[in-house]
Amino acid sequence: MQTDQLSRRTLFRLLGAGGALAAVPAWAQGHSIGARHEPPIRVGFDQVHGDVINLSVGAGQRTIQGRTGHGIAVNGSVPGPLIRLREGQNVRLNVTNHLSEDTSIHWHGLLVPFQFDGVPGISFPGIRPHETFVCEFPIRQSGTYWYHSHSGLQEQSGHYGPMVIDPAGPEPVACDRDYILLLSEFTSLHPHFIMRRLRTGGGYFNRQQTSWTDEYPMSVAERRMWAKMRMPPTDIADVTGSTYTYLANGRGPEEGLEFLFRPGERIRLRLINGSAMTFFNVRIPGLPMTVIAADGQNVRPVEVDELQIATAETYDVIIEGGRAEAYAIVAEAMDRSGLALAMLASRSGARASVPALRPPPLLTMADMGMNHGSSGSGGHGGMDHGSSGSAPGAASHSMAGMSMRDTSLLPPNVALGPGIDMVSMAPVDKTDDPGLGLRDVPHRVLNYRMLAALEPNRDTREPSRLFEIHLTGNMERYMWSLDGSMFSAVSDVPIRFAWNERVRVKLVNNTMMAHPIHLHGMFFEVVNGQVPAHQPRKNVIVVQPGASATFELTANEPGDWAFHCHLLYHMHAGMMQTVTVVGPEGAA
Amino acid sequence: MAWRRTIVLTLAAHAVAVPAMAQQHDHQHDQPSVKPQPQPTAQAQPDDTTADHAEMGHDAHAEPAAASPGSAVVTFPAPEAGSGPPRAADAIWGEEAMRSAREDLRRTHGDFPVFWFQGDRLEAQVRQGNDGYLWDVQGYYGGPTRRFWFKSEGESGFGEPVKDAQFQALYSQAIAPFWDLQAGVRQDMGGPGTTHAVIGVQGLAPYMFEVDAALFVSHRGDVTARVEAELDQRITQRLILQPRTEVNLAAQDVPMIGIGAGISSFELGVRLRYELRRELAPYMGIEQSWRLGRSADFARANGENPSVTNYVVGIRFWF
Numbered sequence: 001m002q003t004d005q006l007s008r009r010t011l012f013r014l015l016g017a018g019g020a021l022a023a024v025p026a027w028a029q030g031h032s033i034g035a036r037h038e039p040p041i042r043v044g045f046d047q048v049h050g051d052v053i054n055l056s057v058g059a060g061q062r063t064i065q066g067r068t069g070h071g072i073a074v075n076g077s078v079p080g081p082l083i084r085l086r087e088g089q090n091v092r093l094n095v096t097n098h099l100s101e102d103t104s105i106h107w108h109g110l111l112v113p114f115q116f117d118g119v120p121g122i123s124f125p126g127i128r129p130h131e132t133f134v135c136e137f138p139i140r141q142s143g144t145y146w147y148h149s150h151s152g153l154q155e156q157s158g159h160y161g162p163m164v165i166d167p168a169g170p171e172p173v174a175c176d177r178d179y180i181l182l183l184s185e186f187t188s189l190h191p192h193f194i195m196r197r198l199r200t201g202g203g204y205f206n207r208q209q210t211s212w213t214d215e216y217p218m219s220v221a222e223r224r225m226w227a228k229m230r231m232p233p234t235d236i237a238d239v240t241g242s243t244y245t246y247l248a249n250g251r252g253p254e255e256g257l258e259f260l261f262r263p264g265e266r267i268r269l270r271l272i273n274g275s276a277m278t279f280f281n282v283r284i285p286g287l288p289m290t291v292i293a294a295d296g297q298n299v300r301p302v303e304v305d306e307l308q309i310a311t312a313e314t315y316d317v318i319i320e321g322g323r324a325e326a327y328a329i330v331a332e333a334m335d336r337s338g339l340a341l342a343m344l345a346s347r348s349g350a351r352a353s354v355p356a357l358r359p360p361p362l363l364t365m366a367d368m369g370m371n372h373g374s375s376g377s378g379g380h381g382g383m384d385h386g387s388s389g390s391a392p393g394a395a396s397h398s399m400a401g402m403s404m405r406d407t408s409l410l411p412p413n414v415a416l417g418p419g420i421d422m423v424s425m426a427p428v429d430k431t432d433d434p435g436l437g438l439r440d441v442p443h444r445v446l447n448y449r450m451l452a453a454l455e456p457n458r459d460t461r462e463p464s465r466l467f468e469i470h471l472t473g474n475m476e477r478y479m480w481s482l483d484g485s486m487f488s489a490v491s492d493v494p495i496r497f498a499w500n501e502r503v504r505v506k507l508v509n510n511t512m513m514a515h516p517i518h519l520h521g522m523f524f525e526v527v528n529g530q531v532p533a534h535q536p537r538k539n540v541i542v543v544q545p546g547a548s549a550t551f552e553l554t555a556n557e558p559g560d561w562a563f564h565c566h567l568l569y570h571m572h573a574g575m576m577q578t579v580t581v582v583g584p585e586g587a588a
Numbered sequence: 589m590a591w592r593r594t595i596v597l598t599l600a601a602h603a604v605a606v607p608a609m610a611q612q613h614d615h616q617h618d619q620p621s622v623k624p625q626p627q628p629t630a631q632a633q634p635d636d637t638t639a640d641h642a643e644m645g646h647d648a649h650a651e652p653a654a655a656s657p658g659s660a661v662v663t664f665p666a667p668e669a670g671s672g673p674p675r676a677a678d679a680i681w682g683e684e685a686m687r688s689a690r691e692d693l694r695r696t697h698g699d700f701p702v703f704w705f706q707g708d709r710l711e712a713q714v715r716q717g718n719d720g721y722l723w724d725v726q727g728y729y730g731g732p733t734r735r736f737w738f739k740s741e742g743e744s745g746f747g748e749p750v751k752d753a754q755f756q757a758l759y760s761q762a763i764a765p766f767w768d769l770q771a772g773v774r775q776d777m778g779g780p781g782t783t784h785a786v787i788g789v790q791g792l793a794p795y796m797f798e799v800d801a802a803l804f805v806s807h808r809g810d811v812t813a814r815v816e817a818e819l820d821q822r823i824t825q826r827l828i829l830q831p832r833t834e835v836n837l838a839a840q841d842v843p844m845i846g847i848g849a850g851i852s853s854f855e856l857g858v859r860l861r862y863e864l865r866r867e868l869a870p871y872m873g874i875e876q877s878w879r880l881g882r883s884a885d886f887a888r889a890n891g892e893n894p895s896v897t898n899y900v901v902g903i904r905f906w907f
Binding site: 124196197213224229405417419421465474477478479492493499559574578 | 665666668669670671673674675676677680681685686688689690691692693694695696697698699700702704732733762763764765766767792794795796821822823824825866867906
């Protein structure tokens with residue numbers, strides 16, 4: 001009943017092999033490719049496991065739903081192969097670079113010696129062309145993780161893949177089938193082109209902007225107010241379905257990814273958001289999902305009908321197959337500009353109807369940190385579904401006498417300057433915010449306050465240090481920063497932690513975008529109202545627009561670690577800093 | 589009525605949450621250490637909100653984390669946290685091997701240069717008398733706050749030599765989130781060849797007006813100024829109406845180029861463009877220009893009409 005042993009069957013199940021192709025894996029089919037010289041990149045992934053794992057990074061051409069584009073693949077496929085490991089084993093990973101540029105692999109969520117963490121310029125020098133990089137370390141954890149390049153913008157091109165670590169003991173939750181659903185994006189544009197357009201052509205990818213003919217429920221006064229602030233209320237995603245095809249295990253929504261099931265079976269679905277820039281709202285109309293793990297760490301089971309998975313997060317959910325012939329697993333991009341799609345099918349080829357994209361959400365004044373009254377604040381409580389979620393209530397009168405950039409609200413260590421276009425007026429904790437677009441849906445949606453660690457945390461000491469980091473930015477210039485400084489200005493100024501220090505870090509979002517902040521090398525515990533022993537362990541925390549979020553951390557992994565927004569182009573635009581944890585031998 | 593009760597309870601929860609936060613604030617001066625965990629059970633508030641939640645069966649929704657005490661009590665790293673730049677990897681891989689990777693990471697994450705070129709107006713102008721053409725291009729190379737900026741504009745009648753062409757080379761420094769201060773030189777050609785020193789501001793004004801305002805001091809000592817403003821009004825995602833205005837001012841008469849002191853000219857136009865793609869949009873429009881005061885006199889003396897209506901068709905592009 002458990003997938004402890006790797007049989008042929010479970011292997012195929014894990015692959016989520018597509019429809020009639022269950023016997024003939026997709027990558028074995030090959031694709032007819034045009035005149036380009038680059039070899040075709042396979043869609044979907046196979047599996048590697050064992051004590052020695054060889055990975056090779058190479059360039060090729062991707063074809064998704066008839067569109068082609070340059071790609072970078074691990075072992076010839078996008079996503080790269082499933083790396084399947086077991087807690088307690090030792091693994092040696094040989095990564096060979098067949099590109100004409102440097103590459104790297106970051107093992108996202110894995111506890112590793114820092115020199116194997118895979119961030120060029122912080123943890124190691126990078127992997128030069130034609131070199132093989134060898135990392136060897138013990139596996140100290142279990143759960144659902146992933147890996148991706150940390151070099152340039154290679155991740156956007158396809159350099160990512162899933163990683164599953166089986167526990168040394170039994171799984172806390174049994175299941176009949178175990179599937180991976182890795183969400184990502186495809187674009188035929190070169191990622192550097194996207195980066196340039198984000199810097200030079202404000203709103204370049206947004207085809208849902210306000211206009212004279214839009215259908216947004218906004219009054220003239222509200223529209224005027226947003227214009228006055230020079231802020232677009234439609235800036236939900238920087239890069240959208242106008243160029244992205246959203247992918248499920250590397251396949252576009254028309255390419256028929258299928259997971260087989262029988263009614264009554266318990267299916268474990270390991271959701272991984274391996275996208276560069278997209279938050280997905282995931283639901284399976286007709287079936288509830290029971291969340292059992294977040295970012296690879298077990299949580300107390302909690303049943304929901306929909307959840308938002310931020311870039312780089314992972315969630316494991318249990319679904320019980322119902323009596324319908326098929327169920328659609330719908331992963332809408334948060335801005336509703338497209339969706340990734342997979343089918344739970346009771347027989348090969350069975351299809352459920354796919355709900356139409358819901359109308360795009362709008363930012364509200366609460367997303368600027370304006371939190372007077374309860375209407376329009378949206379994020380308050382999984383309970384107040386009755387309040388006006390995305391309707392920009394209380395907006396017309398609320399600007400009077402208020403500054404959207406009162407820099408006196410910032411602590412003195414924040415570098416003031418043109419890189420900060422907004423200061424949250426009254427940032428409050430919104431770990432109860434289900435996320436943009438889900439604040440007013442009529443069903444149960446996951447939020448961080450619903451997560452509780454299954455196994456108690458080992459270190460529940462009260463933090464001896466509180467420290468605040470401000471997420472800052474300028475959307476017009478496309479500058480993103482921490483405490484007002486882009487990485488290029490603070491590359492030699494790390495955030496320092498003493499050995500085994502217990503720190504409470506409050507992240508304050510002074511921008512109108514949600515940022516998935518990722519700390520390498522360590523799990524932190526989200527301060528979400530659970531008792532300290534059961535605060536959920538995560539490695540990515542979403543800080544909602546204009547709001548704050550807090551985590552606690554035991555600094556017990558020595559070395560230099562990257563700390564950044566996991567929206568790829570935000571990181572590249574500067575929202576990154578190094579975290580240095582001093583080893584037990586003391587300060588260097 | 590169930591929904592109503594939910595809302596009331598929600599409001600109650602908010603009401604309780606507010607004093608809790610206020611209290612945190614009060615504490616921030618007399619409590620130098622970190623405020624403890626927002627443990628539901630440890631929160632000794634007069635109204636125990638935790639109980640409310642439990643009664644409602646929302647045990648998964650624990651009470652919100654209390655706001656942190658604020659920056660006033662942010663504590664600084666202990667000496668044990670060390671100091672200096674992050675150099676842990678040097679001990680493993682060698683300083684030499686890390687140096688270029690570090691430099692590369694720094695160069696590419698944040699302040700990196702990009703090139704942008706825009707043909708804002710490239711148009712043919714149909715008017716009474718001799719039809720003409722106009723160009724108005726600009727671009728920059730640089731990072732998000734420091735850029736080398738160049739601009740050129742000029743116009744002429746078809747079949748005539750270019751009578752007015754201007755080129756500007758500017759250093760542009762961000763001085764506010766939406767504003768750049770620009771300084772440099774302007775060279776006029778086609779007329780009596782004038783060089784100007786330029787200082788100006790360019791940026792985005794409230795209500796999304798794109799503004800470019802500059803003061804010019806010529807090598808002959810004449811002081812002039814120009815203010816341009818454009819506003820993009822999206823009719824659809826691709827069809828955009830752009831009102832545009834330009835005012836030219838002079839501190840003194842410059843008879844050599846037909847400019848009189850005061851407001852020398854004023855333009856008001858509207859262009860309707862269709863974005864085939866974001867970077868490429870053909871447009872048509874109408875623009876009215878007036879020369880005023882002494883400038884109008886100069887125009888008339890020259891046999892020109894100080895008031896001109898142009899019907900324009902052109903293309904806007906950028907890359």
